[in-house]
Amino acid sequence: MQPDHRPYAPAAEQNREPILQVLQQWFTDPGTLLEVGAGTGQHAAFMAPRMPHLQWLPTDVAEHLPGIEAWRREAAAPNLRPPRALDVQADAWPEGPFRYVYSANTVHILHWPGVEALFAGVARVLESGGRFALYGPFAHDGQHTADSNASFDRSLRQQDPGMGVRDRADLDALAAAHGLSREAVVDMPVNNQILIWRCAPDPGSV
Numbered sequence: 001m002q003p004d005h006r007p008y009a010p011a012a013e014q015n016r017e018p019i020l021q022v023l024q025q026w027f028t029d030p031g032t033l034l035e036v037g038a039g040t041g042q043h044a045a046f047m048a049p050r051m052p053h054l055q056w057l058p059t060d061v062a063e064h065l066p067g068i069e070a071w072r073r074e075a076a077a078p079n080l081r082p083p084r085a086l087d088v089q090a091d092a093w094p095e096g097p098f099r100y101v102y103s104a105n106t107v108h109i110l111h112w113p114g115v116e117a118l119f120a121g122v123a124r125v126l127e128s129g130g131r132f133a134l135y136g137p138f139a140h141d142g143q144h145t146a147d148s149n150a151s152f153d154r155s156l157r158q159q160d161p162g163m164g165v166r167d168r169a170d171l172d173a174l175a176a177a178h179g180l181s182r183e184a185v186v187d188m189p190v191n192n193q194i195l196i197w198r199c200a201p202d203p204g205s206v
């Protein structure tokens with residue numbers, strides 16, 4: 001917690017700059033970005049002012065909205081919209097289309113039906129040619145990419161057997177079932193990655 005009662009996650013402060021660098025490389029078109037599972041709101045407050053070509057809409061389950069709003073007020077960025085409630089399994093998704101969707105550290109928290117709902121929702125709201133960037137720890141072909149990710153996975157599953165580090169192949173299969181094709185896997189600090197999928201462009205467009 002910040003002295004002014006904004007919620008604070010140390011990890012979000014540590015990973016925000018490397019994530020921003022990747023988003024600045026892949027999210028270059030002007031348009032609207034939907035953030036799913038914005039958490040404390042630190043990423044939105046840091047990134048929106050540094051990506052002024054985007055209108056940034058942070059969302060999370062309702063209990064997180066006051067904290068995200070506190071960070072938004074502090075950032076005072078004209079392109080950072082007021083947060084909106086979005087439980088990916090329970091709520092109506094905001095009206096798209098969105099050029100981009102960004103989500104960090106959500107798919108190991110969501111149970112698998114929630115992950116399915118996330119990809120179905122992303123595919124519904126993304127405009128053609130739009131991109132979805134997902135940050136977090138991921139396994140590859142059934143293997144954890146680091147001991148730290150294996151122990152993180154074990155601790156998640158001990159807390160709740162429905163949570164856990166997801167395998168890239170499972171996410172790619174889910175994405176493909178919704179018409180999203182993977183464009184990139186970007187290695188990030190501390191054994192995390194950003195996975196990027198693209199919604200097929202309209203025939204005839206770039």
Ligand SMILES: C[S@@+](CC[C@H](N)C(=O)[O-])C[C@H]1O[C@@H](n2cnc3c(N)ncnc32)[C@H](O)[C@@H]1O
Nearest residue numbers: 012037038039061086087088089104105106109
């Ligand atoms: C580990 S936190 C990550 C927060 C932030 N993105 C970050 O990286 O610091 C996981 C987030 O997923 C959100 N979440 C959990 N279940 C959700 C659901 N069904 N729909 C939308 N968000 C959900 C939580 O409220 C929480 O903010």
